[in-house]
Amino acid sequence: MAKKKNVSASDTNPVNDKIVGLEVHKEDSSNELMTTNQGVRINDDQNSLKAGSRGATLLEDFILREKITHFDHERIPERIVHARGSAAHGVFQVYKSLAKYTRASFLTDPDKVTPVFVRFSTVAGSRGSTDLARDVRGFAVKFYTDEGNFDLVGNNMPVFFIQDAIKFPDLVHAVKPEPDNEMPQAASAHDTFWDFISLMPESTHMIMWLMSDRAIPRSYRMMEGFGVHTFRLVNEKGEAHFVKFHWKPLLGVHSVAWDEAQNISGKDPDFHRRDLWEAIESGNYPEWELGVQIVPEADEHKFEFDLLDPTKIIPEEIVPVERIGKLTLNRNPDNFFAETEQVAFHVGNIVPGIDFTNDPLLQGRLFSYTDTQLIRLGGPNFHEIPINRPVAPIHNNQRDGYMRQTINRGKTSYSPNSLGGGCPFQAKALEGGFASYAEKVDARKVRERSPSFMDHFSQARLFYNSQSEPEKNHIVDALRFELGKVETVSVRERMLVILAHVDNGLANEVAHGLGLSIPKTLNGHLNQSIPADADPQSYQPIVKEGSLARSESLSMTGTIKDSIRTRKIAILAADGVHEPSLTLVREALENEGAIVEVIAPKLGKIIAENGAEIAVSKTFLTGASVFYDAVYVPSGINSVATLSAEPAAVHFLNEAFKHCKAIAADADALQMLQQTYFVKKLPEDKSEKTALREGIILHDNTKKLASTFIQAIALHRFWDREKNRKVPA
Numbered sequence: 001m002a003k004k005k006n007v008s009a010s011d012t013n014p015v016n017d018k019i020v021g022l023e024v025h026k027e028d029s030s031n032e033l034m035t036t037n038q039g040v041r042i043n044d045d046q047n048s049l050k051a052g053s054r055g056a057t058l059l060e061d062f063i064l065r066e067k068i069t070h071f072d073h074e075r076i077p078e079r080i081v082h083a084r085g086s087a088a089h090g091v092f093q094v095y096k097s098l099a100k101y102t103r104a105s106f107l108t109d110p111d112k113v114t115p116v117f118v119r120f121s122t123v124a125g126s127r128g129s130t131d132l133a134r135d136v137r138g139f140a141v142k143f144y145t146d147e148g149n150f151d152l153v154g155n156n157m158p159v160f161f162i163q164d165a166i167k168f169p170d171l172v173h174a175v176k177p178e179p180d181n182e183m184p185q186a187a188s189a190h191d192t193f194w195d196f197i198s199l200m201p202e203s204t205h206m207i208m209w210l211m212s213d214r215a216i217p218r219s220y221r222m223m224e225g226f227g228v229h230t231f232r233l234v235n236e237k238g239e240a241h242f243v244k245f246h247w248k249p250l251l252g253v254h255s256v257a258w259d260e261a262q263n264i265s266g267k268d269p270d271f272h273r274r275d276l277w278e279a280i281e282s283g284n285y286p287e288w289e290l291g292v293q294i295v296p297e298a299d300e301h302k303f304e305f306d307l308l309d310p311t312k313i314i315p316e317e318i319v320p321v322e323r324i325g326k327l328t329l330n331r332n333p334d335n336f337f338a339e340t341e342q343v344a345f346h347v348g349n350i351v352p353g354i355d356f357t358n359d360p361l362l363q364g365r366l367f368s369y370t371d372t373q374l375i376r377l378g379g380p381n382f383h384e385i386p387i388n389r390p391v392a393p394i395h396n397n398q399r400d401g402y403m404r405q406t407i408n409r410g411k412t413s414y415s416p417n418s419l420g421g422g423c424p425f426q427a428k429a430l431e432g433g434f435a436s437y438a439e440k441v442d443a444r445k446v447r448e449r450s451p452s453f454m455d456h457f458s459q460a461r462l463f464y465n466s467q468s469e470p471e472k473n474h475i476v477d478a479l480r481f482e483l484g485k486v487e488t489v490s491v492r493e494r495m496l497v498i499l500a501h502v503d504n505g506l507a508n509e510v511a512h513g514l515g516l517s518i519p520k521t522l523n524g525h526l527n528q529s530i531p532a533d534a535d536p537q538s539y540q541p542i543v544k545e546g547s548l549a550r551s552e553s554l555s556m557t558g559t560i561k562d563s564i565r566t567r568k569i570a571i572l573a574a575d576g577v578h579e580p581s582l583t584l585v586r587e588a589l590e591n592e593g594a595i596v597e598v599i600a601p602k603l604g605k606i607i608a609e610n611g612a613e614i615a616v617s618k619t620f621l622t623g624a625s626v627f628y629d630a631v632y633v634p635s636g637i638n639s640v641a642t643l644s645a646e647p648a649a650v651h652f653l654n655e656a657f658k659h660c661k662a663i664a665a666d667a668d669a670l671q672m673l674q675q676t677y678f679v680k681k682l683p684e685d686k687s688e689k690t691a692l693r694e695g696i697i698l699h700d701n702t703k704k705l706a707s708t709f710i711q712a713i714a715l716h717r718f719w720d721r722e723k724n725r726k727v728p729a
C-alpha cells in the first residue's frame with residue numbers, strides 16, 4: 001500500500017505499488033529461447049511442417065496452428081467512443097488534508113503518493129485515426145488508492161452535449177461516420193451530427209467549446225481536464241459537499257490553428273501520442289494540479305442553473321477553484337495493448353469519501369462502463385487484467401467466469417457462511433467500508449426533464465462573450481467549416497437559429513460564410529426532443545440572460561505564458577551557416593527547457609562557415625513547420641543563399657507565419673525572409689516591444705535576439721496576425 005513517500009514524482013525510474021504490481025506480469029525475451037505457449041522450445045519459426053519441401057502443410061503442425069490461432073484472435077473490439085488514445089503512468093499527491101470535506105485517504109494524507117494511470121483520447125475517431133481531429137479529448141484518471149480504485153473519467157471540456165444518458169447512443173450514432181458509407185472518419189463536420197445537434201438545443205453550450213480551439217490542443221500536456229458532473233465529497237462525520245473536479249496543466253492551456261491541425265493530421269497523425277511519449281522519455285514529466293470547486297449541500301439551489309445539469313459550469317468567479325494536489329506522469333507504458341488498450345475506466349469506481357449525485361447523465365454512465373468492458377474485454381474478470389487491478393487487496397465471493405486468474409482457496413463462496421468462519425467479513429464504516437451517502441429521496445417515478453435544466457443558451461453566450469477576438473474568429477471559422485460540410489440546407493438553417501440564440505453577431509457571421517440568412521421563423525419547435533405525450537411548450541428552452549457577462553478562465557488568453565519548457569523550435573540551416581549564432585540561440589533555448597532541431601536540405605551533417613560540423617535532425621521532407629512552435633534562421637551567407645533558393649524552406653517560414661508562430665532571423669539572414677510572402681509585413685523597428693507584438697524578431701545582436709525570441713515563444717501564438725486574413729502558405 002502506498003502509505004509513505006516511496007517515490008518522488010521527478011524520479012527518473014519511478015517505482016510505486018502499482019508499478020511493482022505490474023512487474024510480475026512482465027515478459028522479456030532478451031537472451032531467451034523461443035517457445036510455444038506451452039513452453040516447448042521452437043526449433044524452426046520460419047517454415048511450416050510439410051509433406052516434402054514442396055508438399056502440403058500438415059495439420060499436425062501444432063506450432064503453426066498455435067501461432068496462427070493466436071494471431072487470428074489478436075484484436076478486440078475498439079472502444080465505441082474514445083477508441084483513439086494514449087496513456088501514461090504517474091503519481092498523485094494531495095498538498096494538504098481535505099479531511100474537512102472527505103474521508104478518502106488519498107485526499108487526506110499529504111504524505112501519501114497514489115499511483116495513477118491516465119489515458120487521453122479523442123472521442124469520435126477509430127483507433128487508427130488522427131490525434132488532431134476537431135473533437136473533445138478524454139482525460140481519464142485511474143487512482144490506485146489504498147482504499148480501492150477511484151476513476152475520474154473526464155474530458156478536456158467542462159460540459160457535455162446532452163443532459164440525459166438516454167440520448168448518448170443517439171449522440172454517438174450522429175457523430176460517428178455515417179452508416180451507409182462510413183464517412184467521414186474522426187470528424188463532426190457532416191450532416192448527421194449537425195442534424196442531431198440542431199434539434200437538441202441543450203447541446204449549444206458544448207458546441208461552443210467544440211467549435212473553439214479547445215478542440216484542437218497543442219498537446220495533451222497543455223489541456224485542462226474536468227470531471228464534468230457534480231460529485232459529492234463525504235467526510236468522516238457523513239457530511240457531504242458538492243464538488244466539481246478540475247485538472248489545471250502547469251504548462252498552460254494552448255491550442256494549434258485549425259489549418260495546422262489538418263496539416264499535422266496528414267504529416268503525423270500520432271502527433272499527440274508522440275508528444276506525450278517523448279516528453280516522458282526525456283524526463284519532461286507532464287504535470288497538472290487537481291482543483292476542486294466545493295459547494296455546501298445547503299447551497300444546492302442558490303445558483304441560476306442546476307448543479308445536476310451537466311451542460312453547465314460553475315463559473316470560477318462564483319465558486320473559485322481551489323488547487324489541492326498534483327498529478328505527475330512519469331512513466332510510459334511497456335506495452336500499448338496490455339496497458340493502454342486494456343485499461344477499463346468506470347465513472348462508477350469510487351472510494352469511501354466520494355459519492356455520486358443525481359445528474360441523469362452520470363446515473364446512466366454508471367451502467368454503461370461495466371457493460372462496455374464485458375463485451376470489449378470479453379467477460380466479468382477484466383478487473384484482473386494487470387492494469388486494472390487495484391493495489392488494495394480484493395476479497396469477495398465472486399467466482400469463475402472467462403479467463404479467471406485468481407485461484408480462490410477454501411470451500412465457501414457465499415455469505416453468510418459458517419464453514420469459512422464468516423469470511424470475508426463485511427467492513428464497518430470505521431474499517432473503511434463504503435457506505436452510500438444517505439440522500440433523502442421522496443419522489444414519483446416520472447420520465448421528465450426538470451424545468452431547471454431548460455436554460456440552454458445563457459452559458460453558451462457566457463462562453464462566447466468570454467473569448468478574445470481571435471478566439472471568437474476561430475469559432476466563426478470552425479462553424480463555417482463544419483456547417484459548410486453539411487449538405488442539407490435546412491440543417492444549416494436550423495443551426496443558424498440556434499446560434500442566433502447565443503449571439504446575433506456570431507450567427508450573422510456564420511450565415512454570411514454559408515451564403516444564407518438567419519431564418520425568421522422556424523418550422524416547428526427549437527427542441528425536437530420531446531416525449532410523444534408531453535406538452536412541447538414545456539420542453540422549449542427558457543431564453544434568459546445569465547448574470548455574469550464574462551468569465552476569464554473560459555478564454556485561453558490569460559493562460560500561463562511564461563515558459564518555453566518542452567516547446568519545439570526549428571533552426572533552418574545549410575552548409576555555410578554561422579555556427580556561433582546557431583549555437584548561441586540553440587543553447588539559450590535549451591537552457592530554458594526547449595527542444596531544438598536543426599532542419600536542413602539533407603540529412604547527416606552540415607559544415608558551418610567556420611568548419612564546424614552540425615548534426616541535422618530533419619530535412620524539409622521529414623520535418624515541417626507544423627511540428628514546431630517557432631523557427632529561427634541564423635546568418636551565414638551560403639546557408640542563407642541555399643535556403644532562399646529552397647522552396648521548401650521558404651514554405652516552412654510562410655507556414656510558420658500563417659500559423660502565427662514566433663519567427664526569428666539574424667539581420668544577415670534577411671535575404672531568406674525576403675523570399676516569403678510576409679516580407680511586406682516585417683516590422684520596421686527592431687524594438688523588443690514591436691518584436692513581442694508581431695512575433696517577428698530580427699536582430700543583429702544574437703544574444704538580444706535569443707532573449708526576445710524566448711519571450712515570444714512563451715506567448716505561444718500571435719493570433720492578431722490573422723487580422724489580415726489573406727494568409728496563403
Ligand code: HDD
Nearest residue numbers: 079081082119138139140154155160165168228368369372
Ligand atoms: Fe463516456 C468512454 C468520458 C458520457 C459511455 N467516456 C469514455 C472515456 C472517457 C469518457 C474519457 C474513455 C475512457 C478510456 O480512456 O478508456 N463520457 C465521458 C464524459 C462524459 C461521458 C466526460 C460526460 C460527462 N459516456 C458518457 C455517457 C455514456 C458513456 C453518457 C453512456 C451512457 N464512455 C462510455 C462507454 C465508454 C466511454 C461506452 C467507451 C469505452 C469505455 O467506456 O470504456 O461506456
